[in-house]
Amino acid sequence: MTRVPPPPPLTKPLHIFFSFFFIIAVEFLGKSSQQFLTSERTTLLGLKQRWSNPPSLRNWNASSSPCNWPGIICNANGSVIVLDLMSKGLTGPIPPFICDLRNLENLILTDNFLTGEFPRVLYNCSKLIEIEIAQNLFVGKLPDDIDRLSGLKFIDLGELVKWLNPVGDWKLI
């Protein structure tokens, strides 16, 4: 006694409606992923140059949206929130203007050739919640005022022995 009910009369119009909506949504997402801040693209290209123009960043150029570059995630306003450049062959110090990325929350620079002392310039990146800079060429001691990174939830610095502090890996969670 199975009875297949006839399809409700609205099925077809609804289907058309949802296809239409889907196309609009895709269009909208496509546009929003293109949105970016010109000033932040300039900052990122500055970082690329300061880090010796590594071949791994060849897709970073002045004619594309940085929000589509490898290693970059932007928020809905097209502002950079994640910089994930692990093992990209970056060479040189972390320049202070990195904090011109005003909404930067996650900075991952593990396994590169970054130099200098502990990057106190990052104290100025007020939204940072994660810093990963293990496996680089930093020298010196961890600064006493490292707690000025007040919004931080996670930091990975690698071997403390390299920082002239006691032996061991140091992760703060």
Ligand SMILES: *[C@@H]1O[C@H](CO)[C@@H](O)[C@H](O)[C@H]1NC(C)=O
């Ligand atoms: C710029 O980079 C994009 C990818 O990010 C690439 O598609 C485009 O060809 C590049 N343009 C130039 C002029 O190099």
Ligand SMILES: *[C@@H]1O[C@H](CO)[C@@H](O)[C@H](O)[C@H]1NC(C)=O
């Ligand atoms: C985008 O910008 C608006 C206006 O400045 C702000 O209210 C909103 O919080 C921003 N959104 C994100 C995800 O930062």
Ligand SMILES: *[C@@H]1O[C@H](CO)[C@@H](O)[C@H](O)[C@H]1NC(C)=O
């Ligand atoms: C922090 O950023 C502000 C605004 O960009 C700048 O005026 C100041 O010199 C920076 N401070 C440090 C320590 O980099």
